[in-house]
Amino acid sequence: MTTITAFETSPDRGRGLARDMQVRWALEEVGQPYAVRLVSFKAMKEPAHRAVHPFAQIPTYEEGELALFESGAILLHIAERHGVILPKEIHARARAIMWMFAAVDTVKAPIIEREAAILIEREQSWFAERQVMLDSNVRRRLGELSARLGDREWLDGEFSIGDIMMIGLLRRLEGTALLEEYPNLIAYVARGAERPAFKRAFDAQFAVFADRQASG
Amino acid sequence: MTTITAFETSPDRGRGLARDMQVRWALEEVGQPYAVRLVSFKAMKEPAHRAVHPFAQIPTYEEGELALFESGAILLHIAERHGVILPKEIHARARAIMWMFAAVDTVKAPIIEREAAILIEREQSWFAERQVMLDSNVRRRLGELSARLGDREWLDGEFSIGDIMMIGLLRRLEGTALLEEYPNLIAYVARGAERPAFKRAFDAQFAVFADRQASG
Known part of the structure; x- marks a missing residue:
């Protein structure tokens, strides 16, 4: 079990x-x-x-x-x-795993940092000023991800654990103006949620x- | 090549x-x-x-x-x-991979956040006050890692890619008072560096x- x-x-x-x-x-x-x-x-x-x-x-x-x-x-x-x-072909498999790491590290780090600031630092004197910087960090990664995804259905060929991790991460931004700047990311998240x-x-x-x- | x-x-x-x-x-x-x-x-x-x-x-x-x-x-x-x-036995293999993810996500996040603040926010009005919080976040993860490592040689049995990632991460704290609070982590990093x-x-x-x- x-x-x-x-x-x-x-x-x-x-x-x-x-x-x-x-x-x-x-x-x-x-x-x-x-x-x-x-x-x-x-x-x-x-x-x-x-x-x-x-x-x-x-x-x-x-x-x-x-x-x-x-x-x-x-x-x-x-x-x-x-x-x-998870693809069986060794290169496609390595790339699916690569996207999992991207979703827990490179793309995730600025998203979680921004989220933590909203939760923990809202009452601090520096909150508003710092939030501008944090938003910009998130926007940079989303822009890069959006450019790579392009009009692909999933990140790399067939749907994989890389997509599960990335869509799970992007869902944390649903309803924010940040994600709305990237229609292909919104459509990507929606495709995942329709499964x-x-x-x-x-x-x-x-x-x-x-x-x-x-x-x- | x-x-x-x-x-x-x-x-x-x-x-x-x-x-x-x-x-x-x-x-x-x-x-x-x-x-x-x-x-x-x-x-x-x-x-x-x-x-x-x-x-x-x-x-x-x-x-x-x-x-x-x-x-x-x-x-x-x-x-x-x-x-x-990387162990061949399937459970040990999964645990080695687990430690890689811990090293790029759970343990890494507060270390990189603290480092980024030192690099980028040193001139900001909030720097000193925020640094206390960031140090405390790092200390919590190091304490948890230290408790789990105990007197083991490596994180889980044989030396693996999990150790490479974790030692590589901990080296970023070398020379800081934060790491010095955990002698078993210092010894662990030293064992890696002796290979x-x-x-x-x-x-x-x-x-x-x-x-x-x-x-x-």
Whole structure:
């Protein structure tokens, strides 16, 4: 049995922006059933969770003796185990993995930094001035990504774990003026969100939020 | 033939902190000769380089028809092609890859954010106040990494591409009080730097700096 972890109370109010979404999406793409263990922010910092995730985050992935953290590593394991959403040809495979790294590092870094400033530094004297710089950093990466994507359907040939990671990342900017400057990125995100596996994953994570609302 | 790119003029003055260092190190570990194409900051932004690296950075990796960017993806490709520095057993392999992702995402994010602030925001009114917060973010991740490493030699069993990425990242903090708080992390970095392959990679990148000094 495969078990993943997710936030008991996601701060995104059911929008599917937490990183369990990408793991759920990949599991739905490969058709692998999974159980979800919900963890509170308090439980995440306790030894039992840290034994699986030393940095006290979600998601984690447990399958028999194997325990993984880092969504990129989890997606790669899922894809390799099931032989889908990752090209078999060695060069195309390396490029799909390359896009996963781009989505967790080069493109992600300025997006998360901007997001963290909005969450944590809103009351600081420097907030407005610094936000101009942070927006510009995000815009640069989106412009570069948009130029590379062009009118391609997916980042590199067939849909892959690289697209799951990149679309998951770009969804964090949905509704912002930043993303709206790049119609091909908006269309790319929309193509991802139309996939039946995405919808099943989204509904599953939304149900956690809805249950919480109903019981709260 | 394998060709990688590196900075023509590295801002680190030969300390081997640019990301070509990890690619050189991996190539030395597997015993693969390679050529280096040096690129200026100006050339990095031009179409010829962007065709290989859409985000205008180094390193890139070219091998016949294959062109990759993102050092994590490059290291994984090198390890798989040569069958070393990556365990063959499937669970151990997934964990080595997991540590690569940790080194380019979870542990790296606060380190790079702190570094960027020192480089870019030193003259800003908010610098000192914000630096306290950034130091604390780095310290938290180092504490968690230190706790997980304990008295292990490497992050997970045999030396792997996960260690190359993590040690390469931690070297950016060498000489800071932050890293000195964690003697096991300092010893871990030192073990990496004692490997003959590390030394060959370091010397090769240092020679680029020394040549530049001699000719300048």
